[in-house]
Amino acid sequence: MEASTSASLQPLVEVPALYKDPWYMITILLVYLYFVTKAGPHFMETRKPYELKKLILVHNVIQVVSCIYVIKEVLFITDNAIYFFWRCRDLGSSPEHVRRYYSLAYFLFWLKLSELLETVIFVLRKKQNQVSKLHIFHHFSTLTLVYVLINMNRNGTAAYFCVFLNSIVHVIMYSYYFVAAVADKSVVEALTPVKKSITVIQMTQFALILTQVPCQLVSCGMPPAVLLYFTGVIVGMFYGFYDFYNSAYQVAQRRKSQTPQPDSKQ
Incomplete structure (x- = not known):
């Protein structure tokens, strides 16, 4: 396929100001940042933690269903060719494909906004x-x-x-969160290896995304600013999850192996 012609198609689509003007997004993110780091903890300082179990369950279900919908839409928009990530693909000549490309992007905007609720829940539960x-x-x-x-x-x-x-990772992750929220303690403990595997899957996801970047850069070209920002974010996430994996699992495993075990003969 020839290099993407998306640039010529985009002017045909009138992007609403909510998604086009960055100040809407910036304002939301600044309010979010202030609440979860300052206002929220201060508000909860003299209060007991909220349970919010029903809200957590509903949130997890919404995330799973939404991500399944996203997967379905991506497969339609790309004609089931999303697996060939190294290829250039324009938006296509079909008005339906172009319309659903942007409809899905707008849906993702709200989906990512809804994910901010997770941090708010942590704060309100005093975690x-x-x-x-x-x-x-x-x-x-x-x-x-x-x-x-x-x-x-x-x-x-x-x-x-x-x-x-x-979206595939999130279907797995939020399904696990849902089960962990409704299951008893013994089941949650039995699922502990799954939690570790989810972190590995997340790192694998970022590694695959970083593999796509040079392919797209060489074959299709990418705006320098987008290339730098996107790559920086993905590298930052990969490092963050790797550091978390190392501290949460590898270090804990080493400490466990170094702990003297009781003599079974005594």
């Missing part, structure tokens, strides 16, 4: 230790990447490769 720099960076940056997808993409439907992978 501030889970509001890590990695957690905030992840949610903060994914919304900005959707903005880039809507307004700055010049690589056609190939840009949906990272969305496709991320």
